[in-house]
Amino acid sequence: MLSISNLHASIGNKEILRGLNLEVNAGEIHAIMGPNGAGKSTLASVLAGREDYEVTDGSVQYNGKDLLDMAIEERAAEGIFLAFQYPVEIPGVSTTNFLKTALNEIRKHRGQEPLDAVQFLKLMKEKMKLVNIDQSLLSRSLNEGFSGGEKKRNEIFQMAMLEPKLAILDETDSGLDIDALRIVADGVNQLRSPDRATIVVTHYQRLLDYIVPDFVHVLYKGRIVKSGPKELALELEEKGYDWIKAEAV
Amino acid sequence: MTPYASYNDFKEQLLASFRDNEERMNGERKAPLHQIRRAALRQFDQLGFPTIRHEEWKYSNVSGLMKQAFELDETTTLTPNDLAPLEIPNLDGNILYFVNGRYHPELSHIVSPAGQVQITSFASALKSEPDLISAHFAQYANYQENSFTALNTALANDGVVVRVPDNTTVDQPIILRFITDSRTKNIASQPRNLIVVGKNSELMLAESYRTLGEGASFVNVVTEIVLDRDARMQYYKVQDETEKAYHIGTTQVNQTDSSHFYSATVTLNGSFVRNNLNIRLDGQYAEAFMYGLYMPNGRQHVDNHTLVDHAMPNSYSNELYKGILDDNSTGVFNGKIFVRPDAQKTNAYQSCKNVVLSPGATMNTKPQLEIYADDVKCSHGTTTGQLNDEALFYMRSRGIPKDEARTLLLYAFSQDVLSQIKIQPIREYLERVVQEKLGK
Incomplete structure (x- = not known):
């Protein structure tokens, strides 16, 4: 599904990704771990198309297409979803209105008819249960005045509504207490399917207790320096990142 | 028409028009009302058109106004076909049409019963309601310092006079539609409105400005609003004029005890727009809410000057103006809050937020607070930035x-x-x- 090869990306004059390789197949969950500043969020941002980053070398193939060639909204329409580390507050636009616009744009891209108000509400009700989110939250301005946990749940709710093929969760666990973490993880797990893939970017192993990955990769200095099964996460939790750093030198 | 050679040409034309009118008068020449007009004319003559050296006009240069010559009292008649493209869908209520400043009863319809509200054209009210006019006309809008108000006070010959008796809710809104027909000529008009709302009464009123045709237009309007005790009024001013439209307007509001005034000033299009909204809170527990939205593009210029004068204790004002500026447009917001020594326990809030979409667009903001009482809550803030x-x-x-x-x-x-x-x-x-x- 996703094939990243020798990816180099910079912000300003600073190179952050320095030859990153990663293969993700449908049905798989990949965890990307690593110390602060390794380039985890940069990877998530580059995949979603954030314009602050410049890709200087390498390629990203997504379902046989050149991902780097696509506009941000085109990537979303093709099924890429980034759950933000810091979801943005959008005053004056309700979550409901926002999602209806987004969903119908994506449907238009796929050649599907737009959902009418009744169909949309039905779908929304169904997905609300998934992340235990309240109706009143959804009629408010998007993320405005939401608590940290509410913002993250809203991200997963949006993901459930848009049904992406490749979901990228950028530090979704940061700022969550254990109950919120469980709700978020439940939402992600219920969306697991053989034709979807998920990349979980996280600093801590904690989230991986709930979202069990098929593969764990360690990102350090802009490259994946170690990959392994889910047990690698436990090892990292126990030993920290220093041994990885030593190995990588 | 050839453009004016100088500021003076236009001024002379305006002064001459006053003298022509005067000559056609009989007994009215000695009437107190006419004395006010003469004083206003003298004031206009003395002040002349403001230049950017004038502090109140620093960012708004009216010299463009003189680049074409205007007809001052050109009446035309419009057909329903002419008006069709200007129509506001589903609009019900008292809809009054003014063409080039003159009231057109044949285009208008008044639905509210006379017992609820008296709606009269300014021209006929001058004859039919002299007491009401002399009690209020030019009593609030200051023609000593503002030359455009002075000009309007001297020359205004039509507009509307609205009077709501005490304890009455006017259940249908009043919509004043000022249409400038500049299809064949450049047109200047000086509409004048007087709105008097009685004790514990309620009124919704909107002014809408549109232009027909490719010629230049100049609307210089003054609206005086008087709210008696416990009166409530919703007031909207909507401008959607052409690229050759000059609009200078003053809305002067005088509020007494526990009256509530809600306003929204929305400027969609126009070449040069200057709105003065002046509110005097001359009573305890009076409240004023002022909202504004302006969205200039091209080379449009929109200037909103607001003044809230807290004269008595326990009054409240809240103001939010928002701008979206594109291309090479310019915007001005000048918000003055004045708290007089007697006006203890005043609450006054002001905010102006702008989004500038293009590097060629400019926004000038200037909040001015003058506070002479010590037990007050006042805040102001302006932001100007790009889209997030x-x-x-x-x-x-x-x-x-x-x-x-x-x-x-x-x-x-x-x-x-x-x-x-x-x-x-x-x-x-x-x-x-x-x-x-x-x-x-």
Whole structure:
């Protein structure tokens, strides 16, 4: 599904990704771990198309297409979803209105008819249960005045509504207490399917207790320096990142 | 018509028009009302047109006004066909049409019973309601310092006079539609409105300005509003004129005890627009809410000057103006809050927020607080910035195309003001036009 090869990306004059390789197949969950500043969020941002980053070398193939060639909204329409580390507050636009616009744009891209108000509400009700989110939250301005946990749940709710093929969760666990973490993880797990893939970017192993990955990769200095099964996460939790750093030198 | 050679030409033309009118008068020449007009004319003569050296006109240069010559009292008649493109869908109520400043009863319809509200043209009220006119005309709008107000006070010959008796809710809104027909000539008009709302009464009134044709237009309007004790008024001013339209207007509000005034001033289009909204809170527990939205593009210039004068204790004012500026447009916001020594326990809030979409657009903001009482709460803030890139990225990352994301964000930005408009057909009309303008 996703094939990243020798990816180099910079912000300003600073190179952050320095030859990153990663293969993700449908049905798989990949965890990307690593110390602060390794380039985890940069990877998530580059995949979603954030314009602050410049890709200087390498390629990203997504379902046989050149991902780097696509506009941000085109990537979303093709099924890429980034759950933000810091979801943005959008005053004056309700979550409901926002999602209806987004969903119908994506449907238009796929050649599907737009959902009418009744169909949309039905779908929304169904997905609300998934992340235990309240109706009143959804009629408010998007993320405005939401608590940290509410913002993250809203991200997963949006993901459930848009049904992406490749979901990228950028530090979704940061700022969550254990109950919120469980709700978020439940939402992600219920969306697991053989034709979807998920990349979980996280600093801590904690989230991986709930979202069990098929593969764990360690990102350090802009490259994946170690990959392994889910047990690698436990090892990292126990030993920290220093041994990885030593190995990588 | 050839343009004026200098400022003086236009001024001379205006002064001569006053003398011509005067010559046609009989007994009225000695009337107190005419004495006010003469004083105002003298004041206009003395002040002349303001230049940018005048502090109140620092960012608004009216010299463009003199680049064409205007007809001062050119009446035309419009057919319903002419008006069709200007219509506001689903609008009900008292709809009054003024063409080039003159009231046209054949285009208008008044639906409210006379016992609820008296709606008279200014021209006929001069004859039929001399007491009302002399009690209020030019008693609030200051013609000593503002030359455009002086000019209007001297020359105004039509507009509307609205009087709501005590303890009455006017259940249908009053919509004043000022249409300048500049299809064949450049037209100047000086509408004058007087709105008097009695004790514990309620009124909704909107002024809408449109232009027909390709010629230049100059509207110099003054509206005086008097709210008696416990009166409540919704007041909207909507401007959607052409690229050759000059609009200078003053709305002067005088509020007494526990009266409430809610206003929204929405400027969609016009070449040069200057709105003065002056509110005197001359009573305890009086409240004024002022909202504004302006969206200039091209080379349009929109200037909003507001003044809230807290004269008595326990009064409240709250102001929110928002601007979206594109291309090479310029905007001005000057918000003055004056708290007099007697006005203890005043609450006054002011905020002006702007989004500048293009490097060629400029916004000038100037809050001015003059506080002479010591037990007051006042705040003000202005922001001018670009569209939030992070918000755009967020929306696009959910599949919303860039242009649509931009429109959604700006539309949401405008909603804080538009949602205040309680005359639903006007709000819906504005929402549609704003969306169309943002979508361009």
